[in-house]
Each structure stands twice: as structure tokens, then as C-alpha cells.
Amino acid sequence: MKLRDIGKRYGRQTWVLTHVQVDLPPGELIAFSGGNGSGKSTLLRIVVGVTRPTTGRVTDRPALIGYVPDRFPPDERMSALDYLTHMGRVSGLRGEAAGRRAESLLERLALVGGADTALRALSKGNAQKVALAQALMVPPQLLVLDEPWSGLDSSAHGVLAEIMNEITRAGGTLVFTDHRESVVRANATRIYRVAGGSVTLDENPTRMTRPTETRLVLRAPVNEYGIPRTADWRSCAGVVTAHDNGAHTTIHVTSAYADELILAALREGWSMVEAGMVHTSQVSVHGGAS
Numbered sequence: 001m002k003l004r005d006i007g008k009r010y011g012r013q014t015w016v017l018t019h020v021q022v023d024l025p026p027g028e029l030i031a032f033s034g035g036n037g038s039g040k041s042t043l044l045r046i047v048v049g050v051t052r053p054t055t056g057r058v059t060d061r062p063a064l065i066g067y068v069p070d071r072f073p074p075d076e077r078m079s080a081l082d083y084l085t086h087m088g089r090v091s092g093l094r095g096e097a098a099g100r101r102a103e104s105l106l107e108r109l110a111l112v113g114g115a116d117t118a119l120r121a122l123s124k125g126n127a128q129k130v131a132l133a134q135a136l137m138v139p140p141q142l143l144v145l146d147e148p149w150s151g152l153d154s155s156a157h158g159v160l161a162e163i164m165n166e167i168t169r170a171g172g173t174l175v176f177t178d179h180r181e182s183v184v185r186a187n188a189t190r191i192y193r194v195a196g197g198s199v200t201l202d203e204n205p206t207r208m209t210r211p212t213e214t215r216l217v218l219r220a221p222v223n224e225y226g227i228p229r230t231a232d233w234r235s236c237a238g239v240v241t242a243h244d245n246g247a248h249t250t251i252h253v254t255s256a257y258a259d260e261l262i263l264a265a266l267r268e269g270w271s272m273v274e275a276g277m278v279h280t281s282q283v284s285v286h287g288g289a290s
């Protein structure tokens with residue numbers, strides 16, 4: 001997908017964006033990084049197609065798009081589950097399949113308070129989870145996330161990282177915004193800087209390929225009967241996968257979170273057997289949550 005010579009002004013106000021040239025290739029995680037009011041959300045809305053650019057054109061926009069906007073949810077009495085089921089049906093799923101998909105996504109994202117909570121009663125983090133689930137009801141070819149980490153707790157960070165990876169591994173395109181440089185550098189394979197109405201490609205992103213993961217092999221501490229302890233690694237920030245073979249636990253963690261995880265593991269008495277970088281090539285979300 002490409003944005004060519006895009007300009008945007010709201011009414012007769014000053015131009016928010018001018019002469020924007022952006023490439024959004026499949027398989028990449030693309031960040032728009034910039035300060036408040038720089039035009040990131042405007043750019044995402046143009047990418048998704050809910051805002052029309054004043055000048056320029058968007059080409060090769062995929063048909064299946066998931067979008068998590070900066071403001072959600074609607075002030076509705078409808079429950080999270082009913083809303084998602086409705087959204088799934090709007091996207092072409094049958095009622096029963098939509099309900100199942102909604103339930104499994106909410107379970108995966110650990111919506112605390114339950115699927116029957118009214119949208120308007122959701123906390124900020126839980127509203128963000130419903131917004132994310134809404135965008136995944138049908139596995140998208142293009143997933144667009146406006147500040148997706150805002151309000152999420154650390155366990156949901158891990159699930160979000162997992163979902164982002166699954167989308168791009170399946171050949172989808174992922175576009176997100178965040179104002180924190182560390183988050184952008186840890187997650188993006190391509191970074192566009194948005195400032196003063198211009199959008200420029202950062203020629204030196206830290207991650208030249210897909211999001212790097214670190215593979216850790218840990219040995220559990222044993223109790224007084226020699227029985228190894230267990231831990232819920234998948235709920236830790238940045239953890240993509242965790243497998244326990246009895247003797248060792250192998251964890252894939254988004255590299256930005258690896259130091260934090262290692263420190264926590266050592267503090268809890270786990271021993272490090274092995275650590276190394278992986279460039280991921282397995283796992284699939286597509287249908288994984290259905």
C-alpha cells in the first residue's frame with residue numbers, strides 16, 4: 001500500500017500534512033512517531049480510509065482492515081460481547097461464529113470484569129482490549145493501531161506483541177503510533193517521523209527485520225521435595241511463547257522486554273541455561289484466536 005503526495009487540512013485551517021510519501025509493505029511493522037498534534041492520528045485515519053485526504057492518493061489499500069482508533073468505546077449500554085458479535089456480523093461472520101470469535105478474543109486478551117460488562121462501564125485498559133478485539137474479529141490484512149499500549153497492563157503487552165507478530169508473519173501489514181521512542185524502536189521495522197506537516201522515513205531503525213525476539217532457556221528452582229516450581233510466563237510483559245519440557249522452560253520474549261524478564265526470573269530463583277536472539281519465522285495468529 002502507498003500514500004502519494006498526501007496533503008490534509010481541516011476546513012480552512014492550516015495544513016496538518018503536506019506532500020506525504022509513505023510505503024506500507026506487507027510483513028512490516030510501521031510506526032508513525034511524533035509529538036502531540038503532529039498529525040499521526042490524521043495519517044492513520046487516511047490510511048484506514050475514514051478520513052479523505054485533501055490532496056494526493058492512496059493506492060493498493062487491502063480489503064480487510066482492522067482499526068483501533070485513538071478514542072474508544074462508544075458510550076453504550078451494549079455489552080462488550082454483544083458489541084463484538086455485532087461487529088463480527090457487520091464484517092460478514094455468521095452470528096454463532098462471531099460470538100465464538102468474540103469470546104475467544106476476550107479470553108485471550110483477559111478482559112477483566114467479563115464479556116458482559118457494558119461498554120460504557122469499561123476501564124480504560126479494558127476498553128482498549130475490546131477495541132483491539134473489535135479490530136481482530138476477522139483476521140485483517142492491514143491492522144492499524146493508534147497508541148495501542150495506552151492503558152494496557154503488562155500482561156496485555158505480551159498478548160499485543162504476540163498479535164502484532166502474528167499479523168506480520170502471516171504477510172499482513174501493521175501500522176501503529178506511539179510517542180515513546182523506546183516503544184517505537186523496539187517494535188517497528190520501519191519508522192516514519194511526523195513533524196511540522198512532513199513525514200520522513202527514519203533511515204536507521206534499530207530493527208532492520210521483523211521484531212527481534214530473545215530466546216531464553218530457564219531452569220526452575222525446586223522445592224524441598226525436589227519438585228520444580230512453575231510460573232505463568234505467558235502473563236509477563238513481552239512474552240510471546242513459553243514451553244515447559246519438565247527440565248527446562250523455553251521462553252521467546254520481545255527483545256525490548258528481555259532484560260526485565262531475566263532480572264525477574266533470577267530474583268525468583270530461576271537459573272539461566274541459555275539466551276540468544278531469534279529472528280522469528282513460526283507461529284500463526286490467523287485463526288489462532290478463532
Ligand SMILES: Nc1ncnc2c1ncn2[C@@H]1O[C@H](COP(=O)(O)OP(=O)(O)OP(=O)(O)O)[C@@H](O)[C@H]1O
Nearest residue numbers: 010016034035036037038039040041042043070179
Ligand atoms: N476533525 C478535526 N477537525 C479539525 N482539526 C482537527 C481534526 N482532527 C485533528 N485536527 C487537528 O489536526 C492536528 C493533528 O491532529 P492529530 O490528532 O492528527 O495529531 P496526533 O499527532 O495524533 O496528536 P496526539 O499525539 O495528541 O494524539 C491538530 O492540530 C488537531 O487539532
